[in-house]
C-alpha cells in the first residue's frame with residue numbers, strides 16, 4: 134500500500150491557542166526505554182535503519198539524520214525509493230541499501246522510521262526490531278511493529294520533526310535533510326503545527342541554507358512527461374457533489390499519490406487509483422481537505438479489508454491496496470465516503 138508516501142495535510146482546524154506547545158525536548162509518546170538509553174545501548178552496534186517501501190523524503194531524511202548518531206549503521210529499503218527521495222539521496226551522497234542484498238546476520242537489528250506497520254515494510258518481519266519512530270495512525274495489532282524503543286506520535290506532522298526533536302545538535306547536512314523532510318511531509322505546512330515552524334527555523338540556522346533551497350528539494354519539479362500524465366489524470370476526473378462536499382476520482386498509470394493530492398486542491402475528497410498488473414492489485418490514494426471531518430485512514434482501512442488487502446495512513450492522506458479493478462474500488466470509495474457523511 135502506498136500509505137507511507139501519503140503526506141498529511143492540515144490535521145485540524147484550530148482556533149487560536151488550542152495547539153499544544155510541546156517543549157522541544159519532548160518529542161511525544163515514548164514506549165519502552167528512553168532515547169538516550171537506546172542510543173547508548175546501540176551506539177557501537179552494527180544496526181540497519183529501515184525505510185518503508187517507495188521511500189519519500191520524510192523516510193529518507195529521518196533515517197539519514199538518525200544514522201549520524203549511530204556511526205555503524207546503514208540505511209536499508211525494500212525497493213526503489215520515490216523520485217524526490219532518490220534525487221535528494223544522490224545530491225547529499227546518502228547511500229541506501231536494499232533488504233534483499235543485505236545479510237541480516239551481520240546486524241544487531243533494525244530501527245524502523247516513518248512506518249509502524251509491516252504492510253509498509255514487510256521485509257522487517259525477518260528482523261529483530263530495535264527501534265521505531267513513526268507518525269502514522271496505529272495499524273491493527275497483527276500488522277503493528279513493536280520495538281525496544283518506540284516513539285510513536287500520530288499527532289506529529291512528520292517523522293523528521295520527531296527526529297529533529299530527538300537530536301539536539303544535528304550535523305549541518307542532517308539538519309538540511311530534516312528541514313527538507315519537514316517541508317515535504319507537511320505539504321509545505323498544510324499539515325504543520327507550531328513545532329514544524331520552530332524546528333524548521335532551528336534546522337535552517339544549523340545548516341545555513343535558505344528556505345528556498347529546502348523547498349527546491351522538498352517539492353522538486355516534475356519531469357515534463359509526469360506533468361503531462363498528471364494533467365491528463367485531472368482531465369479524466371469524475372466528480373460528484375454530495376451534502377456540500379465534492380468527491381473526485383480518477384485513474385492513473387502510477388503516481389496515484391500525486392494525482393489525489395492534485396485533485397484535492399479543489400475537490401473536498403479525492404481518490405486516485407492505479408492498477409498494478411503484476412500484483413493484480415489496485416493501489417488507491419485518498420485525500421481530504423481541512424474542512425472534511427471523516428478520517429480517510431479509516432475509509433482506506435475498510436476498503437483494503439473489503440478487497441482482501443490493507444489500508445491506512447493519516448486522517449487527511451491515506452491509501453489502500455485492493456484485490457479488485459480500479460473502477461470498482463473507486464466506486465466503493467465514493468460509497469464509503471457517502472455513508473460516512475450520512476452518519477457524520
Ligand SMILES: [Mn+2]
Pocket residue numbers: 137191192247268291292318
Ligand atoms: Mn512521513
